[in-house]
Amino acid sequence: MRALRCGDERFEPVVKTTSDGYEVRVSGEAFSFSVDEESAGVFVLRNGSRTVRFHLAREGTTTHLFWDGAAYCLTDEREGERPGRRHDTGALEAPMPGRVAAVKAEPGQRVARGEELLIVEAMKMENALRAPRAGVVRAVHVTPGEMVAPGRPLVEIEADP
Amino acid sequence: MCPPGLCAELLRVPLFRKVLIANRGEIAVRIIRTCRAMGIPTVAVFSEADRSARHVVEADESFAIGPAEALRSYLSIDALIDAVRRSKAEAVHPGYGFLSQNADFADAVRDAGLVFIGPPGDVHRRMGDKREARRLMAQAGVPVLPGYDGDDQSDARLLAEAKMVGWPVMLKPSRGGGGKGMRVVRRGEDFESALAASRRESKAAFGDDAMVIERCLDRPRHVEVQIVADGRGAILHLGERECSVQRRHQKVVEETPSPALSEDQRAALCEAGVAAARAADYVNAGTVEFLLAPDGTFSFLEMNTRLQVEHPVTEAVTGIDIVRLQLEVAAGRPLALSPEDVAPRGHALECRLYAEDPGNDDLPSPGRILHLEEPEGPGVRVDSGLAVGSEVTVHYDPLLAKIITWGFDRREALERMREALRRTVVLGVVTNLARLQAVVGHPQFEAGALHTGFIEEHLSELTPSPCPPLEAVAAVAASLAHVRRRGVGGRGPTRVAPDPWASLGFWRLGDGP
Numbered sequence: 307m308r309a310l311r312c313g314d315e316r317f318e319p320v321v322k323t324t325s326d327g328y329e330v331r332v333s334g335e336a337f338s339f340s341v342d343e344e345s346a347g348v349f350v351l352r353n354g355s356r357t358v359r360f361h362l363a364r365e366g367t368t369t370h371l372f373w374d375g376a377a378y379c380l381t382d383e384r385e386g387e388r389p390g391r392r393h394d395t396g397a398l399e400a401p402m403p404g405r406v407a408a409v410k411a412e413p414g415q416r417v418a419r420g421e422e423l424l425i426v427e428a429m430k431m432e433n434a435l436r437a438p439r440a441g442v443v444r445a446v447h448v449t450p451g452e453m454v455a456p457g458r459p460l461v462e463i464e465a466d467p
Numbered sequence: 468m469c470p471p472g473l474c475a476e477l478l479r480v481p482l483f484r485k486v487l488i489a490n491r492g493e494i495a496v497r498i499i500r501t502c503r504a505m506g507i508p509t510v511a512v513f514s515e516a517d518r519s520a521r522h523v524v525e526a527d528e529s530f531a532i533g534p535a536e537a538l539r540s541y542l543s544i545d546a547l548i549d550a551v552r553r554s555k556a557e558a559v560h561p562g563y564g565f566l567s568q569n570a571d572f573a574d575a576v577r578d579a580g581l582v583f584i585g586p587p588g589d590v591h592r593r594m595g596d597k598r599e600a601r602r603l604m605a606q607a608g609v610p611v612l613p614g615y616d617g618d619d620q621s622d623a624r625l626l627a628e629a630k631m632v633g634w635p636v637m638l639k640p641s642r643g644g645g646g647k648g649m650r651v652v653r654r655g656e657d658f659e660s661a662l663a664a665s666r667r668e669s670k671a672a673f674g675d676d677a678m679v680i681e682r683c684l685d686r687p688r689h690v691e692v693q694i695v696a697d698g699r700g701a702i703l704h705l706g707e708r709e710c711s712v713q714r715r716h717q718k719v720v721e722e723t724p725s726p727a728l729s730e731d732q733r734a735a736l737c738e739a740g741v742a743a744a745r746a747a748d749y750v751n752a753g754t755v756e757f758l759l760a761p762d763g764t765f766s767f768l769e770m771n772t773r774l775q776v777e778h779p780v781t782e783a784v785t786g787i788d789i790v791r792l793q794l795e796v797a798a799g800r801p802l803a804l805s806p807e808d809v810a811p812r813g814h815a816l817e818c819r820l821y822a823e824d825p826g827n828d829d830l831p832s833p834g835r836i837l838h839l840e841e842p843e844g845p846g847v848r849v850d851s852g853l854a855v856g857s858e859v860t861v862h863y864d865p866l867l868a869k870i871i872t873w874g875f876d877r878r879e880a881l882e883r884m885r886e887a888l889r890r891t892v893v894l895g896v897v898t899n900l901a902r903l904q905a906v907v908g909h910p911q912f913e914a915g916a917l918h919t920g921f922i923e924e925h926l927s928e929l930t931p932s933p934c935p936p937l938e939a940v941a942a943v944a945a946s947l948a949h950v951r952r953r954g955v956g957g958r959g960p961t962r963v964a965p966d967p968w969a970s971l972g973f974w975r976l977g978d979g980p
Contacts, residue, residue, distance in 0.1 A: 310940060313826075313933035319944035328948070330941035337941040341949050347838045347894075351942050360939070362946055363837035363894040369947070370837060373939040375889030376901055376931065380943060401830050403861050428861040429822070429831040431715070432647075436828065 309383040310369070316383065327352075396463040398438055400454040404428030408450055411461055415443045423461050426454065441465040481506045482798040483557045483582070488512070488526070489547050489572075490562030492852035493868055494774070495522035498560050501790040510554040512547065514540035516862055521854040530554055535862045541565045544572050548579055558582035558797060560790075564864060567773040568595060568644075584797040586750045586772050594747055594770040597641045597679045604767045607746030609739050612758070612766040614681035616641075625680060626658050632682050638662060640669030641677040646716030648672060651683050686918035688759040689713065689768070690725050692740025693781045695792050697802040698750035704737045705781050705789070706811050711917035712906055714829060719899070719922065720906055721777035721817045723784055726877065726915030727759060736765055743770060752778075752793045776819070776869070779850060783815035783873040814877040816884045818903045820891065822865040825902035826933050831865045833858070837895035842887035846873040846880070859896045867898065877915070881907060901931030 309318045319332040327340030339353040351358040361372035367382040408425040411417060417437045424435045441463040448460050486502050487510040488495045495511060499522065502509045511526030516535035523529045530550040533540035540546060542565055551559055559576045561567035561584070570588035577583055594600050598616040605611050614636075615628035629636045629652065638661060640648040648668035652661045666676040693705040709725035710718040728736065740755040747753075747770060754775045756768040778789045787804070795803065823829045836857050841849040851868035859867065870887050874880030888904045906912055906922070906929060922929060935943075 310943065312935070312940075315934050317937075317940045317944075319941055321944050321948045323952075328945040330945050332937055332941050332944065335937050335941075337938055339942070339945070341942065341945045343946070343950065343953075349942070349946050358942070360942060361838050361840070361892050361894060362943065364947075365835070365837060365895065369943055370894035371935060371939060371943055372838070372892045372894055373935050373942070375904065376935070377892075377894060377898065378933065378935045378939070379897065380935075380940070401827065402833055404831075429833070429863065429865040431717075431831060431865070433830050434828065435830075 310380040311383045312378060312380050317380075396439055396441060396444075396465055397459045398423060398435060398461040398463070400426065400456050400458045400460055401435070402426075402428050402433075403453070403455050404433070406448045406450050406452045406454060406460075407432055409446060409448065411437075411443045411446055413443050413445060417441065417443060417463060424448070435460065437461075437463060439463055439465055482794050482800075483507050485510060485554065485556040486558045486560055486584070486794070487547075487551050487554055487556035488522070488560050488562060489541070490560070490565055490567070491517055491520060491522055491541060491863065492866065493850045494562040494564075494776070494852075496525055496852050497779075497850045498562060498790055499525050501788055501794070504788075505791065505794065507794070510550070510556050512541070512550050514862070516858065516860050519854075520857055521852050524854070528554060535860065537565065537862055541863075544569070544575050547572070548575055551576070551579065551581060556581070558584055558794075560584040560793070561773065563773050563776055568771070570595065582797050584751065584793050585774075586753065590747060590749060591772050594772050595642065595644075597639055597643070597769065598677060600747075600770060601679060601767070603746050604743055607742055609743045609746065610764070610766045612681040612684070614679060616679050620677050622659065622662060625662060625678060626655075629658055629680050630655065632680055635683040637681045637683040638665045639679045639681065640665065640673055640675070641679050642673040642675040643669055644673075649716070684758055684760050686761060686920060688725070688727050688918055689718075689756065690728070690736060690759045690765065691754050691756040691771075691775075692737050692743075693752070693754055693775070693778065693789070694740050694744040694749065695752045695789070695796065695802065696744050696749045697796045697800070699801050701802045702741050702744050702749070703802055703804060703806060703809065704740050705785050705787060705809055707733060707736055707740075708775075708777055708780055709917065710777060711919050712912070712921050713919050714922045717821075718777060719819055719821075720903065720912075721780055721819075722877075722880070723780045723815055724811065725759075727917070732763060732765075739765070739767075743767060751796050752789055776866070777817050779848060779869060779871045780815035780817045783846075783848065783871055784811040784813055785809055786812075813873055813875050814880040815871060815873045816877075816880045816907070817869050817871045818884060818888065818907065819866055819899075820868045820870065820893070820903070821899045822859045822867055822896045823899045824897040825899050825930055826897075829899070831861065832897040833861050834896035835859070836893065838892060839894075840890065840892035841868070842870060842890035844883070844887070844890075846883050847871070847887050848873075853893070867893065867896075870903075881913065902929055905929040905931065 322329045329338045339351050363370040369380045371378045404426040407427040411423040419440045421437045422434045425432050444462040444464045485508045488498050499509045509526045511523045511529040512532045513523045532546040566572040570591035573583045574588035601616040635653040638650045648665045650661045650665050670676040688711040696702040708723045710721040712720035743755040754771040757765040759765045824832045848871040872883035
């Protein structure tokens with residue numbers, strides 16, 4: 307069993323080889339086509355007379371996809387992983403490396419979903435980081451001026467019951 | 468004038484023996500292109516983060532200038548002057564951003580006996596002070612917004628002046644830039660706290676807390692005039708650009724001509740641009756920015772004393788290479804063009820591709836470029852600093868590339884832009900590509916109904932869905948299995964680089980239910 311995650315959605319495609327390509331079932335739909343790698347990372351899907359050229363690049367467990375004019379990120383997920391578990395802990399994590407320019411939340415404070423909690427400076431810009439959920443701030447783990455790496459927990463929020 | 472034979476001889480001699488580009492990314496690459504075409508050898512500079520960046524590879528020579536932090540590399544005057552000396556370059560092009568509008572850098576280059584490709588330090592100083600610039604423009608008859616730019620900077624005086632101007636007002640740090648410390652104040656009771664916050668931010672960012680107060684316009688458009696001055700009295704304008712589509716004071720989509728202006732308004736605006744440049748005693752290429760109110764009146768906003776990010780749209784309609792003009796003027800040549808030579812034709816658009824995630828509050832998204840395909844075709848130009856394998860770091864501006872399209876009219880330029888954006892493949896970092904597509908596909912954009920709050924107003928329609936269609940998910944699953952199978956089965960050489968696919972073991976065929 308394996309799955310691909312994209313935002314809040316989880317896909318569990320099942321791939322079978324056929325005489326002239328693949329049959330894939332995903333989310334209740336079935337697709338038949340052939341796939342060829344035209345050059346490194348460039349793929350061509352053929353379904354009868356129809357062709358779709360698309361691009362893939364892998365990095366760790368992430369698949370970057372360019373399909374029909376748009377880019378997407380899909381992440382591998384193994385069986386047993388709960389959807390959205392990481393994002394459900396109420397912790398606001400640093401989404402990118404940067405410097406904490408300001409902290410606007412303090413422990414005990416009640417915050418609304420989307421409320422500005424911190425400003426992190428990266429790429430010359432000041433970026434507002436917002437509360438992922440409504441609740442009460444339990445802990446603030448950083449102070450202004452500090453450098454943070456991606457994934458570092460910044461603020462913990464206890465959800466409203 | 469020189470005798471005919473000698474003239475031709477002189478024209479074959481490059482303007483400079485060598486030019487150093489004190490910048491990085493797409494603008495360094497773009498400047499290198501013109502230098503190359505003119506037979507001028509180029510020198511790139513790079514921080515530790517940029518050792519193998521595209522601008523370094525494209526230049527003839529390159530010099531390290533320090534660590535990744537911009538303050539100790541691209542913003543270090545000492546490191547740059549040292550690189551200029553070591554490279555024996557004769558002139559320095561500062562690009563945009565970094566030290567391009569830094570008066571001390573312009574002076575340092577001159578003091579080292581070299582040529583700064585841009586205006587001299589005193590022009591940067593004059594126009595970098597918003598109060599002085601406003602006063603200068605008002606004296607020269609260039610329209611400015613009702614406001615206050617006086618020396619009495621007491622809180623009480625500023626409040627009294629704000630009341631005279633009328634709410635809402637815009638508070639701007641006099642020495643500011645990039646939107647830092649700027650605030651809209653809508654009511655008198657909010658003024659005191661807003662002023663304190665603006666002063667604090669301004670002091671921290673610019674070391675000065677003097678403020679300018681200006682009337683805040685409702686739904687203004689941003690229009691600007693490209694000018695070039697040769698320092699011998701000739702000042703030429705190359706028409707206007709409209710840059711109303713912005714996000715957090717950052718321009719996103721630009722075009723020329725502005726769909727908002729009549730011929731009479733355009734002539735008046737461009738004339739004001741030339742008057743502003745004359746008042747500033749301007750030399751080299753620069754841009755005079757204006758706000759255009761819904762009633763059609765325009766007012767001076769600020770002057771950018773450098774090459775502008777969006778200069779290619781002007782180049783597309785005029786056929787004039789602005790960097791070439793910069794080099795010629797900096798070399799002491801008189802402007803070779805007269806106003807009659809400037810005959811804009813058609814319409815041009817520019818979209819800025821940023822490493823920012825529109826699905827996540829436009830936060831920057833660093834990463835490594837894993838795959839890249841730049842669009843091409845009739846009327847398409849791409850100015851890019853990207854290469855496969857290059858790192859997009861948090862140290863610098865998130866601008867990755869600019870896509871410029873030209874068309875016989877706005878409609879054709881727009882069609883070409885939509886198609887070019889569909890062909891712009893950047894994998895590895897999240898970009899604002901989908902946001903750009905949504906903007907240029909929006910009916911209000913198509914109608915030319917723009918204002919500086921356009922993105923905020925239409926944000927919900929301009930935020931892309933994170934998920935691909937089901938067929939694409941199926942194609943991904945099949946492709947991963949396909950690559951895995953070929954790799955394991957050893958059927959013919961795989962063209963996939965082994966590294967990115969190393970973690971593919973997870974994806975196997977035939978063990979589905």
